[in-house]
Each structure stands twice: as structure tokens, then as C-alpha cells.
Amino acid sequence: GSDLGVLIGRRGQTLEALQYLAGLTVNRQAGDTWHRVIVDVEGYRARRTETLQNLAQRLAAKAQATGRRVVLDPMNAAERRIVHQELSQVEGVETHSEGREPYRKVVIVPKR
16 A cells, blocks of 8 residues: 555665565574575565666766766665666676765766
């Protein structure tokens, strides 16, 4: 319902926190075996992936058109990975991350 946005939070921050806590709980009880825990609400993660891929393509085109680097807002490692993967095959741009967690940002740089 409409209350599910509370579970997701701004840019998925609440969802990430819930996933982190669920992972701690599961892995504390799992002993030596590590389990990856993914928490999702109403397909948020798939929608966010698509949004990030579209954003990456638009900003890569902007970087190429202006000849200037484009710096994205801070993202978690999983979201940065989506952007890097999306643009890895795009001719004319390179990507890298800058900054320290939790403020690391993807930078899209036009190739000269």
C-alpha cells in the first residue's frame, strides 16, 4: 500500500538499513557460512536499477556533449556498480568513483 514508502525511505536508505540488519541477524546465526540477504519492497530494487541505468546514459551523453566531467550524487557501492557496468560499454566516456564512504560518488569523464 501507500505506507510501503516508509519502508523504502529516501533513495532506499531505510531499505538498505533493514537489509543490513537482516544480514547481521542471519549471518550471526549461520556460523562460519556467510549468506547474502536482499530485502526488497514492491520491486523497488529493479525500478531503482532501471532509473540508475537511464540516468547513467543521460549523463554520459551530457559529458560527451559538453566535454566536461559529470559528478553524480553519493551512492552506495551496489548503486555505483550499476552505473559503472551500464557505462562500461559506452564509447567516449570513462567512469570512476571518488570520495569516502558513505559519500562516494561516480564521476563520468569524457574521453578526449
